[in-house]
Structures are given as C-alpha cells and as structure tokens.
Amino acid sequence: MIVYESKLFKLQFIRNYIGITLSENLILFRDSKEKVHEHLANHEKGHEVQYAVLDTTLVPGKLDAIMIFWITYIFSYLWNLAKYKNHWMAYKNIIWERLAREFEDV
Numbered sequence: 001m002i003v004y005e006s007k008l009f010k011l012q013f014i015r016n017y018i019g020i021t022l023s024e025n026l027i028l029f030r031d032s033k034e035k036v037h038e039h040l041a042n043h044e045k046g047h048e049v050q051y052a053v054l055d056t057t058l059v060p061g062k063l064d065a066i067m068i069f070w071i072t073y074i075f076s077y078l079w080n081l082a083k084y085k086n087h088w089m090a091y092k093n094i095i096w097e098r099l100a101r102e103f104e105d106v
C-alpha cells in the first residue's frame with residue numbers, strides 16, 4: 001500500500017524526510033501523488049525490494065525481515081555517525097540507503 005500525504009511526517013524525528021518504507025507492503029510519502037518525484041518513488045520501491053529479499057532469502061518471515069532491516073539500519077546509522085560525526089553523512093551512508101539509491105534512476 002502506498003499512502004500519500006501521510007500525517008506521520010508531522011512527527012519531529014521524521015519531519016525532514018519526504019518518504020519512508022515501513023515494510024515490504026507499506027510506503028508513506030509526505031506529499032501528494034502529483035508531487036512525489038519519480039526518483040523518490042523508485043528509491044522507496046528499492047527499499048521494498050530489500051524487505052522482500054530479506055523475507056524470502058535471509059530471514060524468512062515478514063516480521064523478522066522488518067526487524068532485521070531496522071536493526072541493521074539503525075546500527076549502520078550509528079556506526080556511520082561515529083565515523084563521520086555528521087547526521088546527514090551518517091544517513092546517506094546507511095547500507096540500505098546506498099543500495100536504494102541504485103534504484104532511483106531505474
């Protein structure tokens with residue numbers, strides 16, 4: 001399911017973001033469908049593929065896949081934050097974000 005104009009983006013900790021993929025079947029966008037850029041839509045679809053790959057190969061089970069995704073996502077962020085000492089660099093270099101960027105121009 002894709003949700004546009006999600007109220008979730010009013011929350012303090014994600015208000016600077018414009019899209020988030022919470023599971024293999026749930027993508028939230030801050031803006032309306034007309035305003036979501038194709039690169040962002042492809043990026044979020046990339047995250048969906050990541051969940052699907054985790055679910056079907058590495059850790060079968062949708063809930064396990066979601067947990068593994070977010071545990072490794074947060075760990076990767078914290079690792080990068082220690083390395084770069086900069087939020088934006090830490091975020092951009094999260095392994096899942098780097099891989100999702102490869103989907104942006106597909």
Ligand SMILES: [Zn+2]
Nearest residue numbers: 043047097100
């Ligand atoms: Zn992303």
